[in-house]
Amino acid sequence: MPHDHHHHDHDHDHDAHALLPSDPALRVKALETLLVDKGYVDPAAMDAILDFYQNKVGPQIGARVVARAWTDPAFKAALLADASATLAAEGLLGRQGEHVVAVENTPEVHNVVVCTLCSCYPWPLLGIPPTWYKSDAYRARVVREPRRVLAEFGLDLPEGQAVRVWDSTAEIRYLVIPMRPEGSEGLDAEALTRWVTRNSMIGTGLAERPA
Amino acid sequence: MTRVHDMGGRFGDGPIDPAPGEPLFHKDWHRSAMALTLAIGGAGEWSIDESRYARESLPPKDYARFSYYEKWIAAVANLALARGLVTREELAAGATGPAPGARPLRAETVEPALRRGSPASRPGPAPRFVVGQxxxxxxxxxxxxxxxxxxxxxxxxxxxxxxxxxxxxxxxxxxxxxxxxxxxxxxxxxxxxxxxxxxxxxxxxxxxxxxxxxxxxxxxxxx
The missing domain is CATH 2.30.30.50 (SH3 type barrels.)
Incomplete structure (x- = not known):
């Protein structure tokens, strides 16, 4: 903040972006060029960031965690007791997933995750969030009418199953452990990974037989 | 007392499009916006809390009309100005020269930095409340x-x-x-x-x- 007092918000600082071109593609390019020319951004670092999220992390990481939890009771117990320590030991924490809590779906409780205040999401486990997760409609509605929202994803919860909506207001990221589906008996963790959908780990879907 | 981002429970937003099979990025500039935001964030000039505040402090009319990555880019521009990294003149017309003290995130440190993250836990006071309270x-x-x-x-x-x-x-x-x-x-x-x-x-x-x-x-x- 440009002033040395802290009692008022500085609303005049919040429209500097309007100095940039209004077209989004031109706007990003102008800001990128400026920050690179000033020396604050290395273009090679931008390439490395994209490579990391396109090729090294994504929902396949979370799926492996869930499949292992389904097949390894000690791992599942550790995950539910202290997911941060358990995942740290596997090297699976990281930016926007420094602290993790795993919540298990049961016939009694279905868990679903949101960030109503912004778009907090467990990036090291699920990668870049989908558009719907970041949408105003999801953020506004799922805390108040989760069953109607889940129905829009094709998921109709039975009446006896309570819903817990986790609003990610702090630096704790939530991973839903979906119920292991019928028909997956006897499969090993590697095969089960394909049954774990991204949405099942957010709570807007169930684990399901791969297509 | 509240800002436009604080929308939990709001009525009127309409249905959600689950968009199965959508690509990671819908447009090329989305990739640039994501990478630029994380790269400048990795330079350590501001915290995640300052980033969030910058996004939610956008004028409500901008917050409502901007897509996700447009909010990110607008917040980076506002933060870069507020932290003195750039001037209003440079935002409008381009850099007038390199910044002597700039220490960018380098490519070889990207993956270690992303895998390390920035934990928010700290030593602190003992809790006043107990489970069940x-x-x-x-x-x-x-x-x-x-x-x-x-x-x-x-x-x-x-x-x-x-x-x-x-x-x-x-x-x-x-x-x-x-x-x-x-x-x-x-x-x-x-x-x-x-x-x-x-x-x-x-x-x-x-x-x-x-x-x-x-x-x-x-x-x-x-x-």
């Missing part, structure tokens, strides 16, 4: 240090009674850190709220909303 949240939801400042108590949960379900340890307090007033770590708790009490009615018996809240957001709820 009933608490009442601050009303209205507001930053008590800075008028109109950053807070992570959603307005929909302000003034409600919840139940402590988990102790997360002490974490950086966003209300302070977003305004460069220090990390001021406080105990952070998982708190359960009865959906019927929050909304007046719930869709199902036993439905709950679980929110992570800092100790100063809450007082003991005496029956």
């Amino acid at each position: 009933r608490v009442r949240t601050r009303l209205p939801a507001r930053n008590t240090l800075v008028e109109g400042g950053h807070t992570r108590l959603p307005a929909y949960a302000a003034g409600h009674i919840g139940r402590i379900v988990r102790l997360h340890g002490a974490h950086v307090l966003p209300d302070s850190n977003a305004h460069r007033l220090g990390e001021a770590p406080e105990p952070l708790y998982g708190v359960a709220f009865d959906a019927a009490a929050l909304w007046g009615a719930s869709e199902g018996a036993g439905d709950e909303v679980m929110i992570d809240l800092w100790e100063s957001y809450m007082e003991p709820a005496d029956d």
Whole structure:
């Protein structure tokens, strides 16, 4: 903040972006060029960031965690007791997933995750969030009418199953452990990974037989 | 007292498009916006709390019309100006020369930095509340240090009674850190709220909303 007092918000600082071109593609390019020319951004670092999220992390990481939890009771117990320590030991924490809590779906409780205040999401486990997760409609509605929202994803919860909506207001990221589906008996963790959908780990879907 | 981002429970947003099979990025500039935001973030000029505050401080008309990555880019521009990295003239017309003290995130440190992240846990005071305790949240939801400042108590949960379900340890307090007033770590708790009490009615018996809240957001709820 440009002033040395802290009692008022500085609303005049919040429209500097309007100095940039209004077209989004031109706007990003102008800001990128400026920050690179000033020396604050290395273009090679931008390439490395994209490579990391396109090729090294994504929902396949979370799926492996869930499949292992389904097949390894000690791992599942550790995950539910202290997911941060358990995942740290596997090297699976990281930016926007420094602290993790795993919540298990049961016939009694279905868990679903949101960030109503912004778009907090467990990036090291699920990668870049989908558009719907970041949408105003999801953020506004799922805390108040989760069953109607889940129905829009094709998921109709039975009446006896309570819903817990986790609003990610702090630096704790939530991973839903979906119920292991019928028909997956006897499969090993590697095969089960394909049954774990991204949405099942957010709570807007169930684990399901791969297509 | 609240800002445009604080939309939990709002009516009128319409249906959600689950868009199965959507690509990671819909447009090339989305890739650039994501990578640019993380690269400048990795330079350490501001914290995640300052980033969030910059996004939610966009004028409401901009916040509503901007797509996700447009909000990110606008916030980076505003933060770069506020931190003195660039001038208004440079935002309008381009760089007038390199900044002598610039220390960018380098490509070879990207993966270690992303795998390390920035943990928010800190040594801090012992928790005042215990699991199972009933608490009442601050009303209205507001930053008590800075008028109109950053807070992570959603307005929909302000003034409600919840139940402590988990102790997360002490974490950086966003209300302070977003305004460069220090990390001021406080105990952070998982708190359960009865959906019927929050909304007046719930869709199902036993439905709950679980929110992570800092100790100063809450007082003991005496029956």
